[in-house]
Amino acid sequence: MNLTRRIARPMLASVFVADGVDALLHPDAHVAQFKKVTPLLEKAGLPPVLTSDAKMLTRVLGGVTAVSGLMLATGRNPRSAALTLALVNVPLTVVNNPVWAANGPQQRKQFSSGLLRGVGLGGGLLLAAKDLAGKPSWGWRWSNAREHAVEVREARAAAKAKYKG
Template identity: 40%
Template sequence: MSLLRVLGRPMLASMFLAGGLDAVRNPQNVAPLAESVVRPVTDRVPALPDGTEDCVRLNGAVQVVGGLLLATGRMSRPAALALAVSLIPTTLAAHRFWEEEDPAQRAQQRIHFLKNLSMLGGLLIAADDTGAAPSLLWRSRHTARELRRDAHLVRRSVRAGAAPAAAAGRIRAKLSC
C-alpha cells in the first residue's frame, strides 16, 4: 500500500469519526436541522427509524463505523461508499446556504456545503481505489482472455495431432487388409 493511501485514508476519515461520534452522543444538537431531510426520507424508506434523533444517531453510527474502516484500510471501498451515502443527507440538512438571508451566514454555509461536496468527491475516488491491485473487472477480463488463448492452443494441438493419427490409421487399415 502506498504512503499516500496510508496517510490519506485516515485524514479523510477523521471528519466522519468526529462528526459521527458527536451525532451518536448528542443527536438533539442537529435533530432540528435534520428534520427537513429526515422526514421525507423516512416516509419513503420504511426500514429507517421514525424519530429524527434516531435517524441522526444511525447516520452518526454509519459515519463512525465507515470512518474506522476507511482509516484502517479494512473494506475501505464499501466504507467509502457508505460514508458518501451518509454525507448527502448531512450536507442537505446542515448546509442549506440557499435559504440563508444574512450574506455572511450564506457565505459560511456555502463554504461548508462545498467542503462536503469536496469530501464526497474524495470518497467516490476512495470507493473506486483498488489499492494498486487489479480490479475484479480487469481480473475477469484477463482470465477470460487467458482461457480463450488456452482453448485456441488446445484446438491447434488437437488438429496438429489429428492429421498424423488419421494417416497412421489409414496405413494400418491398408496393411491389415
C-alpha cells in the same frame, strides 16, 4: 498499501469518525439542526416516518458514519466504506448547510462554504471508492481470464493435433 493511501485514508476518514461519534454521544445538537430543515425536506418528498424520531435517525446515521469512517481509516473494505460515506455525506451536507435558509450575507457565506466543503469531501470519497489500490478491476480480471482460457484451449488443441499425428 502504499504510503499515500496509508496516510490519506485516515485523514479523509477522521472528519466522519468524529462527526459520527459526536452524533452518537450528543444527538441533541444534530437533531436541532435537522429540525430546522425538516419542513423543507418533507415538502421535497421525504416521508414523515423518517423525520418522526429524529434522535434515533441521528444516532443511526452517526453509527453508520463512525463505523464506515473507521473502516476507511483502517483499510477494511475501504471502497465500500468510502461509497457508504459518500452516500451519507449528501444529506448531511444539505442538512448542515441550508443556504436557502440563511439570515444575511454572512450566514449565507458560511453555509455556502460548508456546502462546498461537503461537496469536496464527497469528491474525495468518490475517488477513494474508485481506488483499486493498484490492482485491476474485477471486470478486467474476468475478461482477461476468459481471453487466456481461449488461448490455453487453442494451445492444447494444437499440441494434441501435433502429437497425435
